[in-house]
Amino acid sequence: MELNEMLEVSILLDYYSNLLSERQKEYLLEHFEGDQSLTEIGKKYNITRQAVYDNIKRGIKILRDYEEKIGFYKRDLELLKQLKDLKKDFKIEKLEEIIEKNF
Known part of the structure; x- marks a missing residue:
């Protein structure tokens, strides 16, 4: 992910994070603002790296959809x-x- 995309996601999190599921919010905040790797997040929540990745991707799509609509x-x-x-x-x-x- 490019720096511009990371900045965009971080900004959209400021606006719309409370509209995400609690887990998506946690994963996105830890990854983009806490600078944790997918592996680190997976270990913390006892899930696979792929599951973290999938949740983050869905969360980003949701954030962009909210921005498009709102x-x-x-x-x-x-x-x-x-x-x-x-x-x-x-x-x-x-x-x-x-x-x-x-x-």
Whole structure:
């Protein structure tokens, strides 16, 4: 898995981890944030490395499906872009437009 993909999964975990099963959440957090190998996770939970891998793959798919349907991360990226643009050229009208559009 590439660094960009790992970063994406880590961010999506911040948004949607509570929507995963408890086990998927644990495996994903331990693997992506705890930097544990599949083997280490498997030993901890007394399951095979393959079972950990399958659960992580399913968990990643679920996270991406949630983002596709709900779009919190995409929304926040757009808001961040708008705020950075506002910072470069602040006008009260632009601020009001951002507030109106997003809230």
